[in-house]
Amino acid sequence: MLLLMAMQPPAPAMAHPHIFIDCKAIAVFDASGLTGFQQTWIFDEMFSAGMLMEYDTNGDQQFNAAETAKYAQEIFSILKEYNYLTVLRVDGEEIHPHQARDFRPEVRNGQLIYHFFTPCVVPFASGTHNVAISVYDPEYYADMVLLDSAVSVEAPPGVQTAKSNVSAPELTYFGCIVPVFINLRFSAP
Known part of the structure; x- marks a missing residue:
């Protein structure tokens, strides 16, 4: 029996999350249109404790300017390679943020x-637009949750907006976890 088991090809490893993140986003507008999304990510206690142990060098449970600079350079900057784990769809075209x-x-x-x-600049010009945002890790190392209720809008008076959830079955993890895009439809005042 052991010989038969040893001869079997290895089964593919299935990823599972090591980090849990609750995400929020605010769609920010100015007089000319959408300027981008202010994001907030809230990490689980285990990941938080590890990062504080490593980067809160004075142990005050906060990040001062020097600690923030080091953390941004060594940790946050890595997210650029992964487009800040953010996917945007602007009027049907997929866009990956290259800066934050x-x-x-x-x-x-x-x-x-x-x-x-x-940043995600979408001018009001030319009528109504649909911009969808999703925050997810395609490797599923991090379990990221962005709910419809976690997306809000900061817009000048008169801007018409509507939100809806759009599942993304093409991005399904292991056939059971389906990322969600929050679709924001807007038009000029």
């Missing part, structure tokens, strides 16, 4: 929280 700005880590009740802005 205004990164600020925070610690609240022992949990690490990222705040950052991902």
Whole structure:
């Protein structure tokens, strides 16, 4: 029996999450249209504790300017290679953010929280637009949850918006976990 088991090809390893992240996003508009998304990621306690142990060098449960700079350079900057784990669909065209700005880590009740802005410029010109956002890890190392209720809008008066969930079965993990895009439909005031 052991010989038969040893002769079998190895089964593919299935990923499972090591990090759990609750995500929020605010669609930010100015007078000319959508400028991007202000994102907030709230990490689980285990990941948070590890990052604090490594990067909160003075042990005050916060990140000062020097600690933030080191963390941004060594940890947050890695997300650029993965488009900040954010996928945007602008009027049906998939866009991957190649930059983020205004990164600020925070610690609240022992949990690490990222705040950052991902630009996505969509002018009001030419009528109504559909912009969908999803935040997910295609490797499923991180379990990221972005709910419809976690997406809000900061827009000038008169901007018409509507939100809806759109599942993305083409991105399904292992046939059972389906990422969701939050679709934002908007038009000029």
